Every structure is written in structure tokens, then in C-alpha cells.
Amino acid sequence: MDLQYGLELVGTFVFAISGALAIREQEHDMFGAGFTGFITAIGGGTLRDILLDSYPLVWIGDVNFLYSILVGVLAAFTFPKFLSKLRRTFFLFDTLGIAFFTVLGVEKALSLGVRPEIAAIMGMFSAVMGGVIRDTLTNTLPILFRKEVYASACLAGAIFYLILNSFNVPRDINLLVSIVVIIAIRMLSMKYKLSLPRLD
Amino acid sequence: MDLQYGLELVGTFVFAISGALAIREQEHDMFGAGFTGFITAIGGGTLRDILLDSYPLVWIGDVNFLYSILVGVLAAFTFPKFLSKLRRTFFLFDTLGIAFFTVLGVEKALSLGVRPEIAAIMGMFSAVMGGVIRDTLTNTLPILFRKEVYASACLAGAIFYLILNSFNVPRDINLLVSIVVIIAIRMLSMKYKLSLPRLD
Amino acid sequence: MDLQYGLELVGTFVFAISGALAIREQEHDMFGAGFTGFITAIGGGTLRDILLDSYPLVWIGDVNFLYSILVGVLAAFTFPKFLSKLRRTFFLFDTLGIAFFTVLGVEKALSLGVRPEIAAIMGMFSAVMGGVIRDTLTNTLPILFRKEVYASACLAGAIFYLILNSFNVPRDINLLVSIVVIIAIRMLSMKYKLSLPRLD
Numbered sequence: 077m078d079l080q081y082g083l084e085l086v087g088t089f090v091f092a093i094s095g096a097l098a099i100r101e102q103e104h105d106m107f108g109a110g111f112t113g114f115i116t117a118i119g120g121g122t123l124r125d126i127l128l129d130s131y132p133l134v135w136i137g138d139v140n141f142l143y144s145i146l147v148g149v150l151a152a153f154t155f156p157k158f159l160s161k162l163r164r165t166f167f168l169f170d171t172l173g174i175a176f177f178t179v180l181g182v183e184k185a186l187s188l189g190v191r192p193e194i195a196a197i198m199g200m201f202s203a204v205m206g207g208v209i210r211d212t213l214t215n216t217l218p219i220l221f222r223k224e225v226y227a228s229a230c231l232a233g234a235i236f237y238l239i240l241n242s243f244n245v246p247r248d249i250n251l252l253v254s255i256v257v258i259i260a261i262r263m264l265s266m267k268y269k270l271s272l273p274r275l276d
Numbered sequence: 277m278d279l280q281y282g283l284e285l286v287g288t289f290v291f292a293i294s295g296a297l298a299i300r301e302q303e304h305d306m307f308g309a310g311f312t313g314f315i316t317a318i319g320g321g322t323l324r325d326i327l328l329d330s331y332p333l334v335w336i337g338d339v340n341f342l343y344s345i346l347v348g349v350l351a352a353f354t355f356p357k358f359l360s361k362l363r364r365t366f367f368l369f370d371t372l373g374i375a376f377f378t379v380l381g382v383e384k385a386l387s388l389g390v391r392p393e394i395a396a397i398m399g400m401f402s403a404v405m406g407g408v409i410r411d412t413l414t415n416t417l418p419i420l421f422r423k424e425v426y427a428s429a430c431l432a433g434a435i436f437y438l439i440l441n442s443f444n445v446p447r448d449i450n451l452l453v454s455i456v457v458i459i460a461i462r463m464l465s466m467k468y469k470l471s472l473p474r475l476d
Numbered sequence: 477m478d479l480q481y482g483l484e485l486v487g488t489f490v491f492a493i494s495g496a497l498a499i500r501e502q503e504h505d506m507f508g509a510g511f512t513g514f515i516t517a518i519g520g521g522t523l524r525d526i527l528l529d530s531y532p533l534v535w536i537g538d539v540n541f542l543y544s545i546l547v548g549v550l551a552a553f554t555f556p557k558f559l560s561k562l563r564r565t566f567f568l569f570d571t572l573g574i575a576f577f578t579v580l581g582v583e584k585a586l587s588l589g590v591r592p593e594i595a596a597i598m599g600m601f602s603a604v605m606g607g608v609i610r611d612t613l614t615n616t617l618p619i620l621f622r623k624e625v626y627a628s629a630c631l632a633g634a635i636f637y638l639i640l641n642s643f644n645v646p647r648d649i650n651l652l653v654s655i656v657v658i659i660a661i662r663m664l665s666m667k668y669k670l671s672l673p674r675l676d
Contacts, residue, residue, distance in 0.1 A: 099621065105672035107628040108621040122527070127322070129331040131529040136594050194336050208413065213608065215617045217415045221299065221308040228307040272305035327522070329531040394536050408613065417615045421499065421508040428507040472505035 080180075085144045087176055090169045091117040091206060092148030097160060098207075099214050106153055112210050113149040117141075119206030124181055124198045128188050167266075174203040175258035178230040179251055182237050192238045199234035200227055225265035228272060233258030280380075285344045287376055290369045291317040291406060292348030297359060297366075298407075299414055306353055312410050313349040317341075319406030324381055324398045328388050367466075374403040375458035378430040379451055382437050392438045399434035400427055425465035428472060433458030480580075485544045487576055490569045491517040491606060492548030497560060498607075499614050506553055512610050513549040517541075519606030524581055524598045528588050567666075574603040575658035578630040579651055582637050592638045599634035600627055625665035628672060633658030 095116025096109040118135045125133050135141040152159060159166070181202025185195035204220060204227045211218040220227045237254035245253075265271065295316025296309045318335045325333050335341040352359060359366070381402025385395035404420060404427045411418040420427045437454035445453075465471065495516025496509040518535050525533050535541040552559060559566070581602025585595035604620060604627045611618040620627045637654035645653075665671065 105628075107631075107672050111620060111627070126326060126526060127333060127336065132590075133527060136527065136590060139591050139593055142593055190332075190336060191339050193339055193342055212413055212415075213612055213618060214621055215415065215612075215615065218413060220311060221414055227311070228305075231307075272307050326526060327533060327536065390532075390536060391539050393539055393542055412613055412615075415615065418613060420511060421504045421614055427511070428505075431507075472507050 083176060084180070085140060087173045088117045088141050088144040089148040089151075090166075090173050092145040093152045093159060094166055094170055095206070095210055096149050096152035097156065097166075098210065109152065110149040112214060113152060114145050115213065116206045116210045117145045117148070119209040120177065120202045120204060121181070121206075123205045123209070124185070124202045127201070128185060128190065128198065130184070130188055171259050171262050172255075174226075174230055174262075175233060175255040178203040178234050178258060179237055179254050182234045186241075192242070196231060196234040196238055199237070200230040203227075203230045225262060225271060229258050229261040229265070232261055283376060284380070285340060287373045288317045288341050288344040289348040289351075290366075290373050292345040293352045293359060294366055294370055295406070295410055296349050296352035297356065298410065309352065310349040312414060313352060314345050315413065316406045316410045317345045317348070319409040320377065320402045320404060321381070321406075323405045323409070324385070324402045327401070328385060328390065328398065330384070330388055371459050371462050372455075374426075374430055374462075375433060375455040378403040378434050378458060379437055379454050382434045386441075392442070396431060396434040396438055399437070400430040403427075403430045425462060425471060429458050429461040429465070432461055483576060484580070485540060487573045488517045488541050488544040489548040489551075490566075490573050492545040493552045493559060494566055494570055495606070495610055496549050496552035497556065497566075498610065509552065510549040512614060513552060514545050515613065516606045516610045517545045517548070519609040520577065520602045520604060521581070521606075523605045523609070524585070524602045527601070528585060528590065528598065530584070530588055571659050571662050572655075574626075574630055574662075575633060575655040578603040578634050578658060579637055579654050582634045583647075586641075592642070596631060596634040596638055599637070600630040603627075603630045625662060625671060629658050629661040629665070632661055 092113040096113030098116070099109060099112050118133075118141070121134050125131070135145075178199040180199075182195045182199035184202075185198035186192070190198070208218040208220055233254050236257045237250055240250045240253065292313040296313030298316070299309055299312050318333075318341070321334050325331070335345075378399040380399075382395045382399035384402075385398035386392070390398070408418040408420055433454050436457045437450055440450045440453065492513040496513030498516070499509055499512050518533075518541070521534050525531070535545075578599040580599075582595045582599035584602075585598035586592070590598070608618040608620055633654050636657050637650055640650045640653065
């Protein structure tokens with residue numbers, strides 16, 4: 077459990093960095109960058125918890141998440157060029173992050189007593205809605221609506237977790253396997269430029 | 277009451293189709309289309325219930341709404357061309373849908389004990405905010421801010437319902453009459469290209 | 477306390493006017509203008525209260541706020557040219573408004589038992605998120621992401637209030653001083669065209 081808590085803080089930190097760096101091309105100041113880092117890091121979990129009426133919100137009840145974000149934003153301010161060069165590393169971290177937060181989101185929703193169908197949506201929301209809210213606020217079309225396999229990988233992984241869960245696969249194994257499934261879908265679809273069909 | 281429940285599911289289904297078809301022109305994949313169908317169908321009621329602290333949210337407490345959306349989105353995927361040709365039919369359905377959801381939203385708000393002024397706003401929100409959220413996420417100016425008489429028809433119908441209600445008009449009659457009022461305002465304003473004055 | 481309540485109503489009225497006038501350049505009708513006035517006036521406080529699970533929302537529990545907004549919107553409809561000429565006066569009122577709502581937002585958050593770090597964010601959100609939501613809905617890049625010192629002035633003032641508060645400075649004095657701090661930061665940064673550094 078301590079490992080999980082540590083990973084949550086690290087995930088929040090990474091999301092804050094990638095959020096702060098995401099608006100580099102637009103006109104903005106450091107405050108705007110910090111704000112988007114913050115929104116990216118807390119947006120998904122906040123939306124999930126509001127929809128499920130689960131209070132206090134994680135970052136309001138536990139101030140450590142706020143400090144993870146602050147450190148992430150300060151890192152983005154201090155080493156923007158260095159961190160931007162790490163784009164490939166970040167893609168890896170971001171993929172790891174959305175996989176991890178998807179599965180934790182599914183578990184949290186289940187623990188609040190909702191049906192699996194709802195838990196799957198909540199898992200995906202936890203992972204991707206922070207970025208969606210950030211993109212919407214900064215007048216950008218969210219990645220979700222672009223061709224990349226992104227949110228759909230999370231949804232697939234969430235459903236995968238729920239299926240294994242219904243077969244009583246032990247939690248630790250399920251957690252690991254489902255995270256790997258999400259990462260694999262995302263990585264392979266990027267590598268082979270796969271995308272879901274369009275609607276026309 | 278059973279009729280009403282059936283109509284709610286059908287309305288959700290229709291909103292999901294029109295939401296999924298709404299982003300056809302933009303770059304997107306099937307996941308993006310399904311996502312906008314989902315948001316369009318649940319957005320208005322979800323916002324209303326969060327503002328009124330009414331939990332569980334309708335689609336979280338009753339999974340039938342989720343399946344209505346799923347069927348609607350799959351229909352949009354399977355027959356996109358056929359459904360797009362039905363544009364006039366959809367305009368009719370959409371108008372029927374916003375009229376119906378406006379009045380139900382007013383009733384739900386009243387049943388939660390808020391004042392009529394608030395109930396009128398909640399009725400309008402139930403009907404139009406799903407589309408507003410969808411348009412905002414996909415970087416489109418919501419219809420609400422364009423010249424068409426849309427949300428204002430809902431607000432007028434909501435106020436109409438509340439006036440008849442204060443005169444103790446029986447619910448079934450009031451429901452029907454108010455829905456007709458909204459449809460009539462929208463239809464007539466489209467036919468005669470009426471719009472509210474601008475501010476200049 | 478009566479003075480404070482009166483000021484809250486006046487602040488809501490001013491926010492509604494500036495919100496209704498904000499979309500004058502876009503294609504829109506009077507309904508759209510009224511809607512943005514409404515969103516601008518209630519958005520920040522509503523977001524704060526949803527995040528803190530504080531119900532009923534202020535404008536739902538006390539209908540006077542709704543009437544303040546209505547009067548503000550009607551004023552914007554009746555005297556749009558006159559009010560637009562008062563741009564400088566409005567800048568003053570808006571600055572006064574965000575300063576005032578920041579400090580009240582901090583106090584409300586503290587009274588709900590959250591930590592000072594959270595209260596600072598909530599204060600800033602109360603003041604600026606109404607405008608952010610309005611800009612996002614109308615497809616405009618929120619002022620927050622532009623170079624002006626705006627939300628950062630609110631955050632600085634909120635932190636200032638919390639520091640004085642931790643030294644047990646009497647509430648009335650702290651309120652006044654913190655409001656002046658926010659106004660001064662905003663005014664001076666406008667006058668001398670100061671802005672926070674960019675991230676590049």
C-alpha cells in the first residue's frame with residue numbers, strides 16, 4: 077500500500093510536469109504554465125470523485141499531492157529545455173501514468189459500490205480527463221478526438237481489469253497485467269500507426 | 277410513470293446518436309464519436325444533479341441509460357449515412373428531446389425543494405448543457421451563442437410550466453402543454469428565421 | 477456582516493454586467509449575452525463550492541444573487557454603449573471584484589476546515605474561474621493564459637491574507653489590507669506593463 081501511495085505521488089508529479097510543458101507554444105506566462113500543470117494532474121481524479129460524490133477530493137484531503145504538483149511545476153520552470161528534450165522519456169512516463177491511474181480509478185469506483193460498467197468509465201476518466209480539461213481551457217482540441225489510440229487504450233485496459241477481477245484473479249497480479257495491457261496497446265498502436273476507423 | 281421512463285431512455289438514445297454524428301466533420305475516430313455521443317446524452321442531467329447535490333447521478337444509479345447510449349452510438353457507427361440523411365427527422369427528434377428534458381428537469385429540481393427561479397434554470401440546463409459541453413470539448417462555439425432560438429425556447433417553456441404549475445394545472449396536462457410550447461417556439465422561430473435581438 | 481452581504485450582491489451585479497458585455501464582438505443574441513453574464517457571476521463560487529462539497533450553492537440557496545445577476549444583465553442590455561464607454565471604470569470595478577471575492581473565498585474555504593494551501597487556491601478560483609469558464613464556453617483563450625497579471629495577483633493576495641491570519645491580525649484589517657494588496661499588484665502591473673516571465 078505504501079508503494080502504491082508513493083507511485084500516486086510520482087504519477088501526479090509527472091502529470092504536472094507534462095501539463096506545464098504542454099502549453100509552451102502558446103502565449104502564456106509561468107503562472108499559466110503552473111495552472112495547466114495543476115489542472116492536468118488533478119483534473120481526472122477530481123471529475124471522477126465529483127461524479128461519484130466521493131469527498132473530500134484526494135488533493136484537498138491530502139496536501140502531499142499539492143506539493144507533488146508544486147515540485148513538478150517548479151521542475152518544469154527550472155529545466156524546461158532539458159525536460160522537453162526528454163520527450164520520448166515523457167511519452168513513456170505519460171503512458172505509464174495513464175495506465176496506472178486507469179486501474180486505480182477502476183478500483184476506487186468499485187470500492188464506492190458502482191457497477192463494473194461505471195467503474196470502467198471512471199477508470200478512463202481518471203486517466204485522461206485532466207488532459208482533456210487542460211486542452212479545453214487552452215483552446216486546443218483534446219488528444220481524445222484526434223486519431224491516436226489514447227483514451228481507448230485506457231478503456232480497454234479498464235475492461236480487461238474488470239474481467240480478470242470477475243474471475244477472482246488476485247489484485248496484485250491483475251493490477252500489473254492490466255497496466256501492461258494498456259501500455260502495450262498504446263505503444264503498439266503508436267509504433268504501427270494504428271488507429272480506430274473513422275466514421276464516414 | 278413507465279411511459280415516462282421509456283421516453284427518458286429513448287430521449288437518451290436519440291441524444292447519443294445526434295452527439296456521435298455531430299463531430300463527423302472534424303478529424304476524429306470512432307472512440308471520439310462515441311465519447312461525444314455519451315457526453316451529449318448525459319451532460320445536461322449530470323450538471324443539473326451536481327449543482328443540486330442529487331446523488332447518485334441518474335446514469336450511475338441506473339445502468340439502462342448507459343446501454344441506451346451504447347445502442348445509440350452503435351447505431352450512429354453502423355448507419356452514419358442513413359442517419360445523416362434523416363437530418364430533418366433528427367431536428368424534429370432533437371426538438372422533442374430538449375422539450376421533454378426541459379420539463380422533466382424542472383420537475384426534478386422542484387422535487388428537490390428549490391425555488392421556481394432555480395427550477396427554470398435547471399430545466400434549461402438539463403436540455404441544452406450536454407450539447408454545450410460537447411461543443412466546448414470539441415472546440416466549437418455552442419449553438420447557445422449563435423443566433424438560433426434554442427436554449428431560450430427551453431427557458432420560456434420552463435417558465436411556462438412553472439406558471440401553469442402555480443395555478444395547479446394537473447401535471448399531465450401541464451407536461452404536454454409545456455412541451456408543445458417549447459416545440460412551437462423552436463419550430464416557428466426556425467421557419468420564420470426569428471431571432472432575439474443582438475446587443476449593439 | 478450586512479455590509480459584506482450587500483457588497484457580495486453588488487460584486488455579483490458588476491460581474492454579470494462585465495460578463496454580458498464581454499461577448500459583444502462575437503455573433504450572439506441577447507440570450508447568449510445573458511447566459512455569459514450569469515456564468516461569469518456564479519462560475520467561480522460554484523466551482524469552489526462543488527470542490528469543497530458545500531451545498532446548497534450560494535445562488536441556489538439565496539435567490540437574491542439571481543436577481544442581482546438579472547438586474548446586471550438587463551443593465552447591460554439597456555445601456556450597452558454607455559457601459560462600454562465606462563471601460564476604465566469597469567476595469568476598476570472588476571479589479572475590486574476579484575480582490576473582494578478572492579478574500580471571501582479564502583475565508584469560506586477556511587471556515588469549511590481545509591488547510592491554508594487549499595484555501596489559497598479556493599480564493600483564487602472564486603475570483604477568476606467564472607471568467608475562465610465563460611471564455612472557455614465562448615471559444616476564447618482565458619485571460620489567465622495571457623500575459624496579464626490577473627489570477628496571480630489573486631493568488632498572491634490570498635497567500636498574503638493567510639499569512640496575516642496566521643499572525644492573528646484582526647479579520648477586518650486583514651480583509652482590507654489583503655484586498656488593497658491584490659488591487660495594487662494588478663494596477664501596478666498594468667501601469668508598468670509588468671508580467672511574469674515566460675517559460676522558454
